[in-house]
Amino acid sequence: MRIFLFIFFVCFNANTALGNIPAFTKIDSSFSKVSSGNCGSEKGACEIKNMPRVASQDGLGICYAYVAATMMQTENCRVLKQVCATLSEDQLFSPIDLTRLSRPKDGSKPSNIKASYNGLRLESNSSGNDLSGDPHDTVMIAALLTQETGSEACVSLDKILSKMNEKGATQKTQAAMWERLKNHYNSYRSKLGCDSCLSQIYATAVDDINENLNLKSSNQDLLKAFAQDTYEKFLDELLGASKCSETGQLAFFEGASKVTYEMFPEPGDKDPKKLKESVTPTQFKNKVKEVLKTGRPLSLGNICVGPEPAANCRPQNHHAIVIAGYREICNEGGKCRDAFKVINSWGKSWQDENDGGWVDADSLIEHTKMQPYILGWFADKK
Known part of the structure; x- marks a missing residue:
């Protein structure tokens, strides 16, 4: 597990999403031929299909907690060989309870939930003045440090x-x-x-x-x-999150002893807020494909879902999602585009209205502010 630059998100929620969001641009329906190769080839497609059912943050700006819950749930299902979409509430990590987890102000590693306890961090996202949370940090604390959190049966x-x-x-x-x-x-x-x-x-x-x-x-x-x-x-x-302490109300992360949490891109040696080296869209897509090939999704933060350029994104327009797939699709003329499958925290209706979450990869990358450690994923310990 790495010590990294904290990136906080005031998660954009769908009620403010008027019109199309450039970061989540749908690819024209004339592009319909999916390459037959896989993620191990230069071109192709791969998708993590055993994912938990899509949930909604509703009127709260807590995308980071939904990303963390999705990442942990998917890894649990992979390890336990469960059908993720059919799990009962007592097996599901509660995003509400995950909002309790943060590091002490000195940045040290908390030894347990109480050591990091600050109460729930829920934002209505109306003013954009308050900072919310970081999906990567939430995953690492919940999955690799506490290894448990309240289940949906406790607080939903x-x-x-x-x-x-x-x-x-x-x-x-x-x-x-x-x-x-x-x-x-x-x-x-x-x-x-x-x-x-x-x-x-x-x-x-x-x-x-x-x-x-x-x-x-x-x-x-x-x-x-x-x-x-x-x-x-x-x-x-x-x-009621503080009451999620009994075993029957907790969900447990099962693979903590066998996994680590990796992130990309790396920071510079002298300034951790800057990239060690610039990242091209091709390098970004190759990293996504490399991870998906291992059977695991990735979390992505620092997405700007407002109209402004990613480099100047306002705090209230930051968002985080899970990337669960990649594919190259072409039209009859042989022109091809790359697509990512996004698992958003805006509910099933958003997924259905946006081609199941398949969006133009280059548009998503263009509207993501490139900073150290914006991508995160579970990996086997070496």
Whole structure:
């Protein structure tokens, strides 16, 4: 495991995605002939098909946690020879609980979950002022250090948002609800000492929570949440992630003793924020194919899903995804394009509407800010 430059993401969520996103450009349907070779050849195709079912971050900017969960789940399925798409909730890593994991401020390795505990880091992505998380760091802490995290049976965003989903709430509506929740907490904390003020704020917050979230929390549970000294710890109490400690509520990473986590491209010797050497699109694609050939997907961060150039990407437009496939496709005239299969955290509908996630590889690379360690993957220990 490497010590590396931290890249934090305020994960872009689909409710702000108006129109086409250049990073995820679909290839024209006239390109339909898939090369018959494999990833070991100069041209060809390969795909990791035993993947967990596609999930959605809904109105939250936590793509990094969904990437981490997908990477760990896929590796578990490979090791245990499970059919990934059919796993039960108690076998699935909870992205919500994965948001608890981060390194201590001094950058040292945490020895366990509590050593890295800062509460849940969930962003509604409305302001873009707060930093979220890093998919690679989350994977390494969860898979190689703690080797366990809460399962979907313990804390699930689908369950928490079931009331809103039944009402057909859009991701924009959900994001606004999370922003209100943050405002409720901040207002409550700012009025400590004013009992009448607190009662009014608390009543309004509880009405909002009961109306929109399926939590089944008692007044004692809610008061304990509001008593926490940070918003992140408030969320941890409110959503129940702190209760994911019993064996039956945990999902375990099975291959920790046999794998490491590799990253690309490498940083410079003198300045870790700069690349050791420039990376061409061909080198990038070759690295992706090299890893896919081993039967493992890759995580990719630093994607800019806003309209601005990748080099000037605003923090709120950063995004992370999983790459699960590569193929070369050609048209009748013999012109060919390269495509990556993207597993996004924007739900099955996004995958279905975007050719199963197959996007133009060069467009994705063009809209990714090239920095050290933006690609990550599991590899066998040597």
